[in-house]
Structure formats: structure tokens, C-alpha cells
Amino acid sequence: MNRFRGLLGLMALLMCCTLSGCWSSSPVEDLNLETGIALDIAEESSQEKQINQEGGDYPKKELITGTFQFVIPEESGGSNSSSPQAKKFFNITETGDSVFEMIREISLRTNRPPIGQHLKTIIISSSLLRKIPLYELLDFF
Known part of the structure; x- marks a missing residue:
């Protein structure tokens, strides 16, 4: 009976260790x-x-050019910034058929995954809206 209680206690301890904590957190x-x-x-x-002249094209519409602005976390801090003239952001421009495709390409080009939870501004040109409906552009967001 003591072995059973010991085994049960050990299992409970192991379950508590594996179920606690935040496994998917990223700095x-x-x-x-x-x-x-x-x-x-x-x-x-x-x-x-x-590339297209050399025959390297494939069936891709290339409808949208997106410029994505990202914050540099270590530069955007409070009073202990390295210099006031340092840029606190960087821009990446990508071309693709959809917003999803462009973000996927950006995640492949950079070593950090893009996170859109702090997205504040979306600017869409009127000429693009004449070609592609608004709901198709904003469906990803």
C-alpha cells in the first residue's frame, strides 16, 4: 500500500511539473x-x-507590394536607449499575390517571426482598391 501511495505521489508531482509554465512563450x-x-x-x-528574362518565372500574379514596418524592441525602450538618433524601426518590402504570402516570405527572409498583434496602421492605395476588393485585402487581418 505504501508503494502505491508513493507511486501515486510521484505521478502527481510529475504531472504538476509538466503542466505548469508557459511552453510557447518567446522573448x-x-x-x-x-x-x-x-x-x-x-x-x-x-x-x-x-530572373523572368532568364526563364525563371512561375505562375504568380504579383498583384500587391507591401511595405511592412517592424519595431526594434531593444531600441524602443525608455530612458536607457543607446542614442536618440537611432532608428527604432525597420521596413521590409515584399511583393506577392496576397498578404499571407508576403508575410510568409518575410518570415523566411528574416530570422524572427513577424507578429501582428501590435499592428496600428494599414495603408491601402486607391489604385490597388480599384483592382482588388477591400474584403480580400483585409481578410488576413
């Missing part, structure tokens, strides 16, 4: 925090033109 310094997005009609870059 804020390891994330790309999105604060703004600007969407416009896609324009083919010189690099994309060269």
Missing part, C-alpha cells in the same frame, strides 16, 4: 513586432525582371 527581443503596413499595386523590380 520580445526574438520577435518582429509589426506596427504598420502599406499596400500598393505591384511593380516588378529589376531583379525580378532579370
Whole structure:
């Protein structure tokens, strides 16, 4: 009977150890925090033109160019910033068929996953809205 109680107590202790804590937490310094997005009609870059001329194209519409603004967490702190002239953000521009595809490409290009929970601004050009309905652009958000 003592063995059974000891085994039961050990199992309860192991369950408490494995069920407590936050397993999926990431330090804020390891994330790309999105604060703004600007969407416009896609324009083919010189690099994309060269790849297409060499026969490296594939069936992709390239409808949207998105500029994503990310906060630099270690620079956006309070009074102990390194210098007042330092930029507290960086921008990445991506072209794709949808917002989801662009964010997926950005997560592959950078070493930190983009997190849109702090997104404050979405700017959409009127020329893009003439081509693509608003609900299709904002469906991801």
C-alpha cells in the first residue's frame, strides 16, 4: 500500500511539473513586432525582371507590394536607449499575390517571426482598391 501511495505521489508531482509554465512563450527581443503596413499595386523590380528574362518565372500574379514596418524592441525602450538618433524601426518590402504570402516570405527572409498583434496602421492605395476588393485585402487581418 505504501508503494502505491508513493507511486501515486510521484505521478502527481510529475504531472504538476509538466503542466505548469508557459511552453510557447518567446522573448520580445526574438520577435518582429509589426506596427504598420502599406499596400500598393505591384511593380516588378529589376531583379525580378532579370530572373523572368532568364526563364525563371512561375505562375504568380504579383498583384500587391507591401511595405511592412517592424519595431526594434531593444531600441524602443525608455530612458536607457543607446542614442536618440537611432532608428527604432525597420521596413521590409515584399511583393506577392496576397498578404499571407508576403508575410510568409518575410518570415523566411528574416530570422524572427513577424507578429501582428501590435499592428496600428494599414495603408491601402486607391489604385490597388480599384483592382482588388477591400474584403480580400483585409481578410488576413
